[in-house]
Amino acid sequence: MISHIVTVFWRDWIVLKRRLTRYILARMVSPILYLIAFGWGLGRNITMTTGSYLDYIVPGIIALNSMNICFAALGTPVNMSRLYHKTLEEYLLAPINAFSYVVGKVLAGVMRGLISSVIIIFFAYLFGAQLKINAWFLLALFMNCAVFAALGLVAALFMNSHEEMSNFNTYVLTPMSFLCATFFAPSQLPAFLYWIIEILPLTHASYALRQSSLTGEIPGLSLIVLAVYLSSLLWIGVRKMQQLQD
Amino acid sequence: MLELVGLTKKYGDRTALAGINLSVNNGEVFGLLGPNGAGKTTTIRLLTMLSQPTAGSIAINGLSLSHDGRQIKAVIGVVPQHLNLDNELTAQENLELHGRLHEINALERKTRIDELLEFVELSDRKNDIVQTFSGGMKRRLMIARALLHRPKILFLDEPTVGLDPQVRRRIWELVRHLSGEGLTVLLTTHYIEEAEALCQRVAILDKGSLIALDSPQALCRGLGEYVVEWEGEEHLNTRFFPERSKAAQFCNSLAVTATIRRSNLEDVFVELTGRKVVER
Numbered sequence: 001m002i003s004h005i006v007t008v009f010w011r012d013w014i015v016l017k018r019r020l021t022r023y024i025l026a027r028m029v030s031p032i033l034y035l036i037a038f039g040w041g042l043g044r045n046i047t048m049t050t051g052s053y054l055d056y057i058v059p060g061i062i063a064l065n066s067m068n069i070c071f072a073a074l075g076t077p078v079n080m081s082r083l084y085h086k087t088l089e090e091y092l093l094a095p096i097n098a099f100s101y102v103v104g105k106v107l108a109g110v111m112r113g114l115i116s117s118v119i120i121i122f123f124a125y126l127f128g129a130q131l132k133i134n135a136w137f138l139l140a141l142f143m144n145c146a147v148f149a150a151l152g153l154v155a156a157l158f159m160n161s162h163e164e165m166s167n168f169n170t171y172v173l174t175p176m177s178f179l180c181a182t183f184f185a186p187s188q189l190p191a192f193l194y195w196i197i198e199i200l201p202l203t204h205a206s207y208a209l210r211q212s213s214l215t216g217e218i219p220g221l222s223l224i225v226l227a228v229y230l231s232s233l234l235w236i237g238v239r240k241m242q243q244l245q246d
Numbered sequence: 247m248l249e250l251v252g253l254t255k256k257y258g259d260r261t262a263l264a265g266i267n268l269s270v271n272n273g274e275v276f277g278l279l280g281p282n283g284a285g286k287t288t289t290i291r292l293l294t295m296l297s298q299p300t301a302g303s304i305a306i307n308g309l310s311l312s313h314d315g316r317q318i319k320a321v322i323g324v325v326p327q328h329l330n331l332d333n334e335l336t337a338q339e340n341l342e343l344h345g346r347l348h349e350i351n352a353l354e355r356k357t358r359i360d361e362l363l364e365f366v367e368l369s370d371r372k373n374d375i376v377q378t379f380s381g382g383m384k385r386r387l388m389i390a391r392a393l394l395h396r397p398k399i400l401f402l403d404e405p406t407v408g409l410d411p412q413v414r415r416r417i418w419e420l421v422r423h424l425s426g427e428g429l430t431v432l433l434t435t436h437y438i439e440e441a442e443a444l445c446q447r448v449a450i451l452d453k454g455s456l457i458a459l460d461s462p463q464a465l466c467r468g469l470g471e472y473v474v475e476w477e478g479e480e481h482l483n484t485r486f487f488p489e490r491s492k493a494a495q496f497c498n499s500l501a502v503t504a505t506i507r508r509s510n511l512e513d514v515f516v517e518l519t520g521r522k523v524v525e526r
Contacts, residue, residue: 003346004349006346007343007346007347010343010346011335011339014335014339085330086326087331087332087333089326089330090330090347091347092296093296093319093324094344094348095316095317095348095349097316
C-alpha cells in the first residue's frame with residue numbers, strides 16, 4: 001500500500017518538479033499583494049491589543065492561501081482527469097486500493113500547499129512580521145493543507161462539470177477566505193453567522209496557526225476539529241473512489 | 247480463459263447489454279463487431295471493472311470478476327478507445343507510472359520499458375511529453391503501457407478508430423505479433439476489414455444482443471461465399487451462392503449488369519439486421 005501511495009505522489013511530484021520555478025514565482029504574487037494591502041496599507045491604521053495587525057493577519061493569510069492552493073492542486077486536475085482526459089482510469093484499472101490513491105493525491109496537494117506557505121512566511125518576515133514557527137504551527141499548517149486537498153479531491157470526484165467545480169469555489173471557498181478568522185475575529189459577526197463560521201475548517205486553521213505562532217500554546221480544540229474534517233473527507237474520498245472502481 | 251454468462255447491463259430502462267454468453271479461448275484473437283451503440287464498449291467496461299453488470303457473471307482464468315477484482319486487474323491489459331495517457335508526463339514516465347502501480351521492480355521495469363518502447367517504435371521519443379505525440383503514436387504507447395505488466399489477456403477497444411490507414415496497418419501488425427506470442431486478445435471494432443484481418447472468431451453485437459458468433463470465414467460461408475449484386479429500381483439487390491460457378495450462372499441469367507464478389511462480415515450483419523455496420 002505504501003508503495004502505491006508513493007507512486008501516486010511521485011506522479012504529481014514529477015509534474016511539479018518540471019515547472020517548479022514557474023510555480024514558485026506564481027505563488028509569490030498573492031502573498032505579496034495581501035501583505036502590501038492588508039499589512040502595510042490597511043494594517044497601518046488598525047491597532048491591536050496584542051501585537052501588530054500584520055502579526056494577526058499573517059496566520060490568516062497562510063491559512064487561506066494554503067486552502068486555495070491545496071484545493072486547486074487537486075480539484076480541477078482530478079475533475080478533468082475523471083471527466084475529460086480519463087486518466088483517472090489508469091488508477092482505477094491498476095491493482096491498487098482506493099485509499100492509496102486518495103492518500104497519495106492528498107499528500108501531493110499538501111506538498112504544494114507547504115511550498116506556497118514557505119513563500120508567504122519568507123515574505124512575512126521580510127515585511128517585519130514576528131511569527132514563532134513551532135511544531136504545533138507546522139502541524140496545524142499540515143492539517144489545513146490536508147483538509148483542503150482532501151476537500152478538493154472529494155469535490156472533484158463528485159462534481160460532474162468544470163462549471164460545478166467553479167461554483168463550488170465561488171460559494172464555498174471564497175466566503176470562507178474572508179470570513180473564517182483570516183482578516184478579523186468572527187466574534188465581530190452577528191451571532192447566527194458567528195456560529196456557522198465557528199464550525200468551518202478554515203476558522204480552526206486560522207485559530208490554530210495564530211494561537212501557535214503568537215502565543216506558542218497548543219491549539220488543541222482546533223487541531224481536533226481539523227482532524228475530524230480530515231478523517232471524514234478521506235473516508236468520503238475512499239468510498240467515492242471505490243464506487244468509481246465499481 | 248474468459249467466460250461471460252448472461253452478462254446484462256441496464257441504464258435505467260435502457261438495456262445496453264442483454265444477457266451475453268460467450269467464451270474466449272487462450273491465445274485467441276476474438277472480436278466484438280457491431281455498430282456504434284451495439285454494446286461493445288459497455289462489454290469492455292464490464293470486463294475491466296469500470297462498470298458493474300446488472301446481471302450475469304464474468305470469469306477470467308477461473309477467477310470471478312465480482313470476487314477477485316485485484317487479482318484480475320493484475321492479469322489484464324486495457325487499451326481504451328479514448329486516448330487516456332497522462333499528457334503531462336513523457337512516454338517513459340507514463341510507462342514508469344504504470345509499472346509502479348503494478349509493482350514491477352525497478353530493474354525489470356527499466357528493461358521492460360526499453361523493450362516495449364522499441365516494440366512500438368517510440369524509443370527515440372521516450373523523453374518527450376506525450377502531449378506532443380500524434381494520435382497513432384499515443385495509441386502505440388497505450389498498447390505498450392497495457393503490455394508492461396505482462397498481462398494474460400489484452401482488451402483493445404476500437405484500437406484503430408480515427409487513425410490513418412498506414413498507422414492502422416501498423417497496429418494490426420502489433421496485434422498479430424502479440425497473438426503470435428500467445429497473448430489472448432479481445433478487441434472491439436466497427437471496421438469489417440479489421441475484424442476479418444485480425445480475429446479468429448467474431449461475435450456480432452447489435453443493440454446489446456449477440457446475434458452471431460463464429461470465425462469470419464464460417465459466418466460468411468453460412469451466408470454463401472459469393473455474392474451477386476445488381477442495381478434494382480429502389481436499392482441494390484444481393485444474392486448469395488456457395489460457389490462461384492453458381493453465382494456466375496445466376497449473373498448471366500440476369501437482364502441487367504451484375505457483379506460477383508466474395509461475401510464479408512458486412513453482408514452477414516446486413517442479412518441479420520437489415521442495416522449496415524457503419525451507416526453511410
